[in-house]
Amino acid sequence: MNATANASITKTQLFFLIVKTQIGIGLLSLPSDIQHSAKGDSWLSVLLAGAVIQLLLLIYWRLLKKFQGANLSQIIVSLLGRYAGKALNLIYYVFFILIAAYASTLYVQLIRTWMLALTPGWMLFLLIIGTSLYLACDNLRVIARFFVLASMLFIVLVLISFLTFSHETHLAYVLPLGQSGISPILEGSERTFFSMLGFEVSLYFVAQVQGERSGGIGVMSLSNVFVTIFYTYFVFICQIGLSPGALTQVNEPVLYILKGLSYQLFDRIDLIFLTIWIIPMTATLVCYLAIAGKSLTVKQPSYRKLVVFSAITVFACGWILSAQENLDVFSKWLEYSYLIMIAAVPLLLLLTSFLVKPNKKVEAT
Template identity: 40%
Template sequence: MTNNITKFQLFFIFIQTQVGVGLLSLPHEVQKSAKTDGWLSTLIAGVAVQLMLVIYWQLLKRFPTLIYTEITQKILGVFLGRFLNLFIYLNFILVGGLAAILFIKIIKLWLLPLTPGWIISLMILTACVYLAISDLKVIARFYVLASSLILLLAITSIFGWFTPKEFHYLLPIGSSGYKNIVLGSKNSLLAMLGFEGLLFLFPYLIDNKKGVLKTISLANIFITLIYTYFVFITLISFSVDQLALMREPVLNLLRGISYKMVDRVDLIFLSIWIVPMATSTISYLYFASKSAGAKKEHYPKVVLFNGLIIFLITLIPHEDAIVTIFNKYVSYLSYVVVFFIPTLLLILSILLKKNEMSEST
């Protein structure tokens, strides 16, 4: 099969899907609840993701050749399964649209302030649709190649350590309270979304019954450490009051740094970060198209149609109040699709003794 991928490629698909536009504003979002304990919130979010990955793994072992939207029909029946699949499809379309909106806002604010948003959107989504139409193996190879940019990002972030650091901003550890730290982890969880892609990728893995949980666990650890690192470095660079006023603290951290041969490190960082931001949109476009259940010969048309829907979503006004409301309701839907439904499916599959070999009801 041309769509077969290896566990090595799965590792990088996870990274490229999860690490995206959310990283740049994560310290600002987390500090709203967790204050100086935002880095603890990110670690807790990583633990929560790991728990869900174990649930996914247990569910997928019972249905090794079925994707998410096929498992729902296998366990719940055709009618109820298709009803839930509608929510799954809407979730990926809306999350993809939200990711594209945030992507465009950052590009306009930091790089192309005079360029109309619809032009930026058209350029981005044209590239995303072109790659999403390709075979999964082609997408995976691109993600492996694109992941090499993470090394450049890590090197670029080192410049942030040359600005004054105040470690006492973190003290006393835990002062925000357990409740606020947990609330802060909610924002970190939203930034880490993308791991649910395993529910669509698992059937395409070569030797998919061996070592998959270890692979996705290592990917989750890597992503959690990346997010925690950037939250930590911004927390020791800015006070809570300053972070409250910054939309993208990671870029603000690098903005004032300049050397004789290197100027505007923040723009260098953002130029590299364009690729991870785009790969997140590509992944959600792919997941949305797969969840639509189109046959192989109709798949390119479905991707084009979904790309058009996401483009139309990006045309909504980008005022902060509107984007905040949109983000709020998309988050609620994501909780249902990413956390609740898979957990419910696993419980029902155990209680009803359902697996891939059992007869559909």
């Protein structure tokens, strides 16, 4: 298992890597979040957010194409030089860790609300982060293998969601189109954008795709289209399945619409849905641990150590975060500063790359 730090992945694997990172905990509460602002046009907000992400992906692609075979951390080092580059990479690392910690906090909260009300939080953290660590410390090819396998579950999830059509559905809830006007829709897509985070992993993973690079943007766009449609679909079924009033009341509408379903063999489809949903949620953590590792190191042995260290940090941060009364302030701060990191910084890097002649020798940090 030596020298496999840069083990190559196929394009199909890249697709599933991005998709699995993006689809995670955010979706479950998304419909009610957007409902507050965009009302009946929530699903339009999702589509809009997908379009914005597509623009960002184009920027990423330009940047990645300019530096073939290098991931973001290598690009930064070659553009900004050794010390400034390393400093920026460290900031990225901190953000990835914080995002992972935040996601795991939400994850644990969700599990405690829906499944295990009495289990101590640290226990759940330990299980979740331990599982993610077990996968994340291996090379990307292994991670990709698992993600492709786990993606089969999306089929099951979509099949389960079809059951909701046996409820009363009211298409009138989303009509007329554009009822809430432009600015609420924009506000809604801002919320959506944050729950669709995860596409930034492509900055690190595209470099390891084997074969010709030209198809990279195609895969990235395809995964974005898939995720956008997946999100839109779930937001849409929540909108037509729950009344606007109820939608603002419940925390996790996606689970809530499944809760009422009852069949002869089993009740509470939401629990089964959530059990399966645990896997995409963990996958998101795995990806953040992996890119946190990749942001600071290239070699496999040091990567492994770093991932172990990151996992411990995420555990500690998550525990501290879960002890907070109110996460709103923190999450607002985190989300907006993260937005700068994944939108503004790559754009600036792209602009810099036009001005600066890049240092040809990409330093292996």
